[in-house]
Structures are given as C-alpha cells and as structure tokens.
Amino acid sequence: MAVYTDINDEELALLLADYDIGTALAFKGMAEGVENSNFLLETTGGRYFLTVYEKRMREEELPFFLDLMRWLAQHGFPSAAPLADRNGVTIKRVRGKPAAIVEFLPGLSVRRPTVDHCREAGEGLARLHQAAQGFPGTRANDLGQASWAPLFATLREAADGLKPGLAATISGDLDRLAAAWPQGLPTGVIHADYFPDNVFFTAGKFAGAIDFYFACVDALAYDVAVALNAWCFEADGSFNITSARALVAGYESLRPLSAAERQALPALAHGAAMRFFLTRLEAWGATPAGALVRPKDPLEYERKLAVHRAAPDLVLFGAPA
Amino acid sequence: MAVYTDINDEELALLLADYDIGTALAFKGMAEGVENSNFLLETTGGRYFLTVYEKRMREEELPFFLDLMRWLAQHGFPSAAPLADRNGVTIKRVRGKPAAIVEFLPGLSVRRPTVDHCREAGEGLARLHQAAQGFPGTRANDLGQASWAPLFATLREAADGLKPGLAATISGDLDRLAAAWPQGLPTGVIHADYFPDNVFFTAGKFAGAIDFYFACVDALAYDVAVALNAWCFEADGSFNITSARALVAGYESLRPLSAAERQALPALAHGAAMRFFLTRLEAWGATPAGALVRPKDPLEYERKLAVHRAAPDLVLFGAPA
Structure with a gap:
C-alpha cells in the first residue's frame, strides 16, 4: 500500500489546469505499488491514474518507461498510455517530484492463476x-x-x-x-x-x-x-x-x-x-x-x-x- | 492507508455472484480509512466501494450505520447507499469478516478548506x-x-x-x-x-x-x-x-x-x-x-x-x- 506523497485539492487543480481533461470529480489514494504513490483520478473528461514517482525512481529513466507505455498502446497492446499536457509535456512535477497522468486501464489481476x-x-x-x-x-x-x-x-x-x-x-x-x-x-x-x-x-x-x-x-x-x-x-x-x-x-x-x-x-x-x-x-x-x-x-x-x-x-x- | 484484508479474485467473484451488479471489471485497494479495508470495485453494472469491517467495528452496530446511509440517500442527502444482494442481505461476510458494497459517491475532499x-x-x-x-x-x-x-x-x-x-x-x-x-x-x-x-x-x-x-x-x-x-x-x-x-x-x-x-x-x-x-x-x-x-x-x-x-x-x- 502506497501513498507517500500527499496531494491536496489545490495542487491537483493546479496540475489539471495544464491538461485538457476537465476538472476533478474524484481523487483517491490507492493501496497499490510499493515504490510510487498512486491515485485514482476521475475528471469531467474521464478516468485516469496519477502516479507520483518517489525517490527510488531515477527520473532520467522515466521517458523510456512512459514512451514505451504510449508506444505499446499505439501498437495494439493494452497498456495505459500517459497523457501529455497542452504543451506536450508528459512528465510533470508535483511537490517537487516527477509525476504523470496515465489512462485508466480496466481489468482484474488474479491472485491464484489457473x-x-x-x-x-x-x-x-x-x-x-x-x-x-x-x-x-x-x-x-x-x-x-x-x-x-x-x-x-x-x-x-x-x-x-x-x-x-x-x-x-x-x-x-x-x-x-x-x-x-x-x-x-x-x-x-x-x-x-x-x-x-x-x-x-x-x-x-x-x-x-x-x-x-x-x-x-x-x-x-x-x-x-x-x-x-x-x-x-x-x-x-x-x-x-x-x-x-x-x-x-x-x-x-x-x-x-x-x-x-x-x-x-x-x-x-x-x-x-x-x-x-x-x-x-x-x-x-x-x-x-x-x-x-x-x-x-x-x-x-x-x-x-x-x-x-x-x-x-x-x-x-x-x-x- | 488501509487494506488489512486481502481479497482475491475468486473470493470477489463468489461475493459478486450474490448480487445483480454483473461481474468485476476492476478491483483496487484504496489508501483510505484507518479502521476498515476499502476497495474500489467496478463491475459491468457500475462503480462501487467494498468495505471490509475490521476488528474495531462492532458488528451489531453495522445495521445502524448502513441503514442510516440508505435512509439518507433515500431522503435527498448525497450518501453512498449500501447495496442489498438478491436475498435482501446488506451485510455480507468476506474472509470471516463483515463486509458491504456501497455505491460510489463522486466528489473531492478538500485539505485546506476555504x-x-x-x-x-x-x-x-x-x-x-x-x-x-x-x-x-x-x-x-x-x-x-x-x-x-x-x-x-x-x-x-x-x-x-x-x-x-x-x-x-x-x-x-x-x-x-x-x-x-x-x-x-x-x-x-x-x-x-x-x-x-x-x-x-x-x-x-x-x-x-x-x-x-x-x-x-x-x-x-x-x-x-x-x-x-x-x-x-x-x-x-x-x-x-x-x-x-x-x-x-x-x-x-x-x-x-x-x-x-x-x-x-x-x-x-x-x-x-x-x-x-x-x-x-x-x-x-x-x-x-x-x-x-x-x-x-x-x-x-x-x-x-x-x-x-x-x-x-x-x-x-x-x-x-
């Protein structure tokens, strides 16, 4: 369970102002991931995840990961694609940490695979x-x-x-x-x-x-x-x-x-x-x-x-x- | 942040089989609440929260709380109403603990109220x-x-x-x-x-x-x-x-x-x-x-x-x- 970085409503509104995805309707910290902070974000434009990358993430590697996720989504693989803001920027900063909004990918993981x-x-x-x-x-x-x-x-x-x-x-x-x-x-x-x-x-x-x-x-x-x-x-x-x-x-x-x-x-x-x-x-x-x-x-x-x-x-x- | 009770896909499917809300599309542990375990649940029928009540909750008091939530929702107050299963049961059991599915209530809490x-x-x-x-x-x-x-x-x-x-x-x-x-x-x-x-x-x-x-x-x-x-x-x-x-x-x-x-x-x-x-x-x-x-x-x-x-x-x- 992981929410290491607290994001308040004002910080969220500031972040969303850079995007064309509307205003926030719901924002909930997720007990997912052990390395980063993850939030479910619902806006008037759709559903997304906001990830704040914590200190174990080397920021210079983020473009590889996020570009890969977008590439996969564009090439027929069901991956959550990262969103670019109005200036084309994918890696944003929240509380001084790198952060990205990605699409919501529906589905369930299984605990005991058949x-x-x-x-x-x-x-x-x-x-x-x-x-x-x-x-x-x-x-x-x-x-x-x-x-x-x-x-x-x-x-x-x-x-x-x-x-x-x-x-x-x-x-x-x-x-x-x-x-x-x-x-x-x-x-x-x-x-x-x-x-x-x-x-x-x-x-x-x-x-x-x-x-x-x-x-x-x-x-x-x-x-x-x-x-x-x-x-x-x-x-x-x-x-x-x-x-x-x-x-x-x-x-x-x-x-x-x-x-x-x-x-x-x-x-x-x-x-x-x-x-x-x-x-x-x-x-x-x-x-x-x-x-x-x-x-x-x-x-x-x-x-x-x-x-x-x-x-x-x-x-x-x-x-x- | 709170997910004290792990629920696997089989247990979730068993629980959902009692309801008329379809099958699970997404199920995510939430970093919310300090007393109970909370999960975001998306099914083919809609979006819900699943709460598993942990040991600090006195089970005999649950009907008061859940009945109140339903009453409020039915009397014009925006509250997440609990769902009854096909037999009219609201308080279910998951891993031996009481649990309830409630409606998803959209909205954002504020950290620093104006x-x-x-x-x-x-x-x-x-x-x-x-x-x-x-x-x-x-x-x-x-x-x-x-x-x-x-x-x-x-x-x-x-x-x-x-x-x-x-x-x-x-x-x-x-x-x-x-x-x-x-x-x-x-x-x-x-x-x-x-x-x-x-x-x-x-x-x-x-x-x-x-x-x-x-x-x-x-x-x-x-x-x-x-x-x-x-x-x-x-x-x-x-x-x-x-x-x-x-x-x-x-x-x-x-x-x-x-x-x-x-x-x-x-x-x-x-x-x-x-x-x-x-x-x-x-x-x-x-x-x-x-x-x-x-x-x-x-x-x-x-x-x-x-x-x-x-x-x-x-x-x-x-x-x-």
Missing part, C-alpha cells in the same frame, strides 16, 4: 514483445545477470541470517549461472516484472499489463522465465508443469520460441529466480522496523531457486510429455 | 440533520461527554508523557465540562466525525458525506461544534472566526440554531475538542512501532483544547461582529 490464466498471460506476454518491436528507446537491464554477483557481495551476511549456509549455496548458483548464462538469444523490450499483480484480465481473458518500471532490453525468453517463476509455482512451493506448459503454449501461439530459447529456459528461470531472490533479500534487510510497506519474503524465491538448482535440466516448459 | 468550503460544509451538515429526521434507528454516542472521564482515567500517564503537567490541565477541563455540559438541546442523528476528509465537493459545491461509522443520536449542535474544530482552525493553530461564521451561517441557512444551541456552542466545541484529543491520545499510545497506519497527532487537538480553554465565552460562531 492454467487458463497462465495460457492467457503467456499469450499476452508475446503480444507485448511483438507490440514493442520497433520501439526506438533502449535501456539496459540493470538487474540482469551481470549485476547479481556484485549485488550479492553486499548480502552474504543477510543470506546466512535468513538461513545458515545459504550464502555458500547462492555463491555456487551464481558461479553456475555465470558459466552457463545463455548468450545470443533474440532480444527486445521485456517487461521484466511480469507478475500476476501486473497483469489484468477481463472475464478470464488477458486485458493488459501495467507497471513497466523495470522494462528494459534483454533476451525475450528471459521475460518468459520471469513469468514461469511468477505464475507457475503452487503455494506449497511445487512447480506446476501444467501451468508452465500452458504459459509457454500461450506465448508460442503468437511467437514460437527458437530451439535455443527453449533450451535456455531452465537456466533463464534459475537466473530469474536469483534476480528476485536477491532484490527481495536486499529489501528485507533494508526495511526499517516501522516501515509502512511490508517487504516481500525472500524465502519464497529461495525455495524457487532450490527447485531450479535441483532440476538443472528441467525441460518441462511446454515440451511434450 | 471560507466558501466552510459555508458549503455547514449547509451540508444541516441537510444531513434534516434528511435524518424520522430515521427510526438509534445509537447512543459512546464517545459522548459521559465517556470522557472514564477514558481519561486510563490515559493520565500518556497525557503527562505528551506534555508534562497536561494530565492536571485535562482533569480541570473535564471537571468544567461535566459541570457545564449543555443539556436539553435538540437531538437527532449526528455524523459525529464531520471532518474535511469525510465531506465531498464537486466544483466547490457540497457533494456529500461519507464514513458514518461514528454516527449516533446526540445534540445536533454538537455536530456543528465538531465541525467547527475540524474545519475552522488554521495550520498555525489559530481559530479562523470568518470560517466559523461561514460554517454556522451555511448551517443556519437550512436549520437556524436556537438561542440555547448558539449559547452552548463554546462548551460544545470545547467538549468536541476533548473527544478527539482523548481518542487520538489513546490511539497514539496503543499504536505499535511497526504499525502500518500512522496515528494522528493528539497535540493538534491539545492545542485546540487550549484555545477553547482560554476563551470560554467564545461567542464568535456566527454571531454578529
């Missing part, structure tokens, strides 16, 4: 990859494989604090991932955080994706791997092969994976689990006791790492039984 | 009092004058901790209020928490009130006194007589105060400041360090108490200059 949701999500991810083709912006994946060892160097103690001996295990994983990290796969713009809470459905059908603030250029199949981890594990920690096959099948219904991509999936999924384990571990240690946001449990991804570690040749992702 | 807002708010309060006439429900004000001394008995140490010597000062106030508490004033249903964040405006005009969960039967003028404290103090702690006169004038444009009510206003305002000081002091001490909700500062109301204490004959509320 196999059908996984298939829809996979197809939606392929739509995203296809719609992003030709997008001129570029941004490196600063949470990609090269970043993990340096990040983990600061977290060894935290890992052992979480579970004795875990630091050595993670080091072993990192060595293995560094040695075997897939190279030369097709790249493009990836969402990089394609979790169920960032994907919307309407009547069970894929209806769009939000939260592009980790988007970057990397291997397209890595995005599939992130999604496999996020969508296809059961609450008991087991990997649901049926869901995984459905997700990959949905993806391949629009963009078939190459043999190299398919072969790379187990390593990519292991690496994707590492990425989220490391950032959750970092947030876990960095969150002060009185914080308003509960950090996500790094142990969830520690367990996913263990699954990938134990089954290094997992070729289950959509492969025939 | 004199015009105060006038509109006063008129809106009179509309509320008038619309509630004839409402058959009844509920005692469990935070009324009789409750303050017993409550304060548990908070003497907290008061001195807030400000050395404060406990003795508050005791003096309580004695004075007990001796001089106005009796025999016209009673009716009062909102009892008519603060700016519970009042909506559209284009500067009163558009409705929300959050009736302190509503009860008490002196109508006490509601005006609560509002004077909540709307007419400046950020520097000074009482804005112009705002106060506007609020009372707005109120009296629909329901003129009797001479007795007008004469009672200073004592009622002193008492209303006591009520919010005491409950804030209680919440301040009771909030654990890691809580997700920041309690409101009791010192704000300690300062308001001081203003009323220093000017016991304050006859400024709308009186001619």
Whole structure:
C-alpha cells in the first residue's frame, strides 16, 4: 500500500489546469505499488491514474518507461498510455517530484492463476514483445545477470541470517549461472516484472499489463522465465508443469520460441529466480522496523531457486510429455 | 492507508455472484480509512466501494450505520447507499469478516478548506440533520461527554508523557465540562466525525458525506461544534472566526440554531475538542512501532483544547461582529 506523497485539492487543480481533461470529480489514494504513490483520478473528461514517482525512481529513466507505455498502446497492446499536457509535456512535477497522468486501464489481476490464466498471460506476454518491436528507446537491464554477483557481495551476511549456509549455496548458483548464462538469444523490450499483480484480465481473458518500471532490453525468453517463476509455482512451493506448459503454449501461439530459447529456459528461470531472490533479500534487510510497506519474503524465491538448482535440466516448459 | 484484508479474485467473484451488479471489471485497494479495508470495485453494472469491517467495528452496530446511509440517500442527502444482494442481505461476510458494497459517491475532499468550503460544509451538515429526521434507528454516542472521564482515567500517564503537567490541565477541563455540559438541546442523528476528509465537493459545491461509522443520536449542535474544530482552525493553530461564521451561517441557512444551541456552542466545541484529543491520545499510545497506519497527532487537538480553554465565552460562531 502506497501513498507517500500527499496531494491536496489545490495542487491537483493546479496540475489539471495544464491538461485538457476537465476538472476533478474524484481523487483517491490507492493501496497499490510499493515504490510510487498512486491515485485514482476521475475528471469531467474521464478516468485516469496519477502516479507520483518517489525517490527510488531515477527520473532520467522515466521517458523510456512512459514512451514505451504510449508506444505499446499505439501498437495494439493494452497498456495505459500517459497523457501529455497542452504543451506536450508528459512528465510533470508535483511537490517537487516527477509525476504523470496515465489512462485508466480496466481489468482484474488474479491472485491464484489457473492454467487458463497462465495460457492467457503467456499469450499476452508475446503480444507485448511483438507490440514493442520497433520501439526506438533502449535501456539496459540493470538487474540482469551481470549485476547479481556484485549485488550479492553486499548480502552474504543477510543470506546466512535468513538461513545458515545459504550464502555458500547462492555463491555456487551464481558461479553456475555465470558459466552457463545463455548468450545470443533474440532480444527486445521485456517487461521484466511480469507478475500476476501486473497483469489484468477481463472475464478470464488477458486485458493488459501495467507497471513497466523495470522494462528494459534483454533476451525475450528471459521475460518468459520471469513469468514461469511468477505464475507457475503452487503455494506449497511445487512447480506446476501444467501451468508452465500452458504459459509457454500461450506465448508460442503468437511467437514460437527458437530451439535455443527453449533450451535456455531452465537456466533463464534459475537466473530469474536469483534476480528476485536477491532484490527481495536486499529489501528485507533494508526495511526499517516501522516501515509502512511490508517487504516481500525472500524465502519464497529461495525455495524457487532450490527447485531450479535441483532440476538443472528441467525441460518441462511446454515440451511434450 | 488501509487494506488489512486481502481479497482475491475468486473470493470477489463468489461475493459478486450474490448480487445483480454483473461481474468485476476492476478491483483496487484504496489508501483510505484507518479502521476498515476499502476497495474500489467496478463491475459491468457500475462503480462501487467494498468495505471490509475490521476488528474495531462492532458488528451489531453495522445495521445502524448502513441503514442510516440508505435512509439518507433515500431522503435527498448525497450518501453512498449500501447495496442489498438478491436475498435482501446488506451485510455480507468476506474472509470471516463483515463486509458491504456501497455505491460510489463522486466528489473531492478538500485539505485546506476555504471560507466558501466552510459555508458549503455547514449547509451540508444541516441537510444531513434534516434528511435524518424520522430515521427510526438509534445509537447512543459512546464517545459522548459521559465517556470522557472514564477514558481519561486510563490515559493520565500518556497525557503527562505528551506534555508534562497536561494530565492536571485535562482533569480541570473535564471537571468544567461535566459541570457545564449543555443539556436539553435538540437531538437527532449526528455524523459525529464531520471532518474535511469525510465531506465531498464537486466544483466547490457540497457533494456529500461519507464514513458514518461514528454516527449516533446526540445534540445536533454538537455536530456543528465538531465541525467547527475540524474545519475552522488554521495550520498555525489559530481559530479562523470568518470560517466559523461561514460554517454556522451555511448551517443556519437550512436549520437556524436556537438561542440555547448558539449559547452552548463554546462548551460544545470545547467538549468536541476533548473527544478527539482523548481518542487520538489513546490511539497514539496503543499504536505499535511497526504499525502500518500512522496515528494522528493528539497535540493538534491539545492545542485546540487550549484555545477553547482560554476563551470560554467564545461567542464568535456566527454571531454578529
């Protein structure tokens, strides 16, 4: 839940005066997002979201994210497009912080995805990859494989604090991932955080994706791997092969994976689990006791790492039984 | 900011199946309310709020609050009416907790009310009092004058901790209020928490009130006194007589105060400041360090108490200059 920046009615009226979307009818802080402040904004012109970007957002990266969202919306992918004010400005300032108004994207995220949701999500991810083709912006994946060892160097103690001996295990994983990290796969713009809470459905059908603030250029199949981890594990920690096959099948219904991509999936999924384990571990240690946001449990991804570690040749992702 | 109860898509679908409002199109946790969990719910049938009542809400009192909201909506006052399901049931259960779906009430609350807002708010309060006439429900004000001394008995140490010597000062106030508490004033249903964040405006005009969960039967003028404290103090702690006169004038444009009510206003305002000081002091001490909700500062109301204490004959509320 997140409203870090309070916006009063006068500040809102001042902001809206720059746009052609009328005056405010309703304005409500949302318990969504952990990094930024989000508000539902209804005006005489329609419904929107106002996001105020908080300190963890690097302002120089905002144009990439917002331009991507607009590009996707203009290229057939259901994404909330940012609004430009009368002067063509998309990134505004509220209380000294960057802020943007984006369209309201209807849809519901699912908490416990079914196999059908996984298939829809996979197809939606392929739509995203296809719609992003030709997008001129570029941004490196600063949470990609090269970043993990340096990040983990600061977290060894935290890992052992979480579970004795875990630091050595993670080091072993990192060595293995560094040695075997897939190279030369097709790249493009990836969402990089394609979790169920960032994907919307309407009547069970894929209806769009939000939260592009980790988007970057990397291997397209890595995005599939992130999604496999996020969508296809059961609450008991087991990997649901049926869901995984459905997700990959949905993806391949629009963009078939190459043999190299398919072969790379187990390593990519292991690496994707590492990425989220490391950032959750970092947030876990960095969150002060009185914080308003509960950090996500790094142990969830520690367990996913263990699954990938134990089954290094997992070729289950959509492969025939 | 408040979402204490997580509701997943399956639970939501089960709940909606009992109603005739279609299927969910969007469902978003709101950073609103400190006591309950609130969600914006959009269905194929319209827009609503879902509130899940958390443990501080006494379930046996819910019918009074929800019946009152419906009554007001049916009697010309802009209140969000609760929805009944197909079996006529208004209070449902979600995750074992009572819950209700209410209509979406558009409007914006104001952070820093102008004199015009105060006038509109006063008129809106009179509309509320008038619309509630004839409402058959009844509920005692469990935070009324009789409750303050017993409550304060548990908070003497907290008061001195807030400000050395404060406990003795508050005791003096309580004695004075007990001796001089106005009796025999016209009673009716009062909102009892008519603060700016519970009042909506559209284009500067009163558009409705929300959050009736302190509503009860008490002196109508006490509601005006609560509002004077909540709307007419400046950020520097000074009482804005112009705002106060506007609020009372707005109120009296629909329901003129009797001479007795007008004469009672200073004592009622002193008492209303006591009520919010005491409950804030209680919440301040009771909030654990890691809580997700920041309690409101009791010192704000300690300062308001001081203003009323220093000017016991304050006859400024709308009186001619």
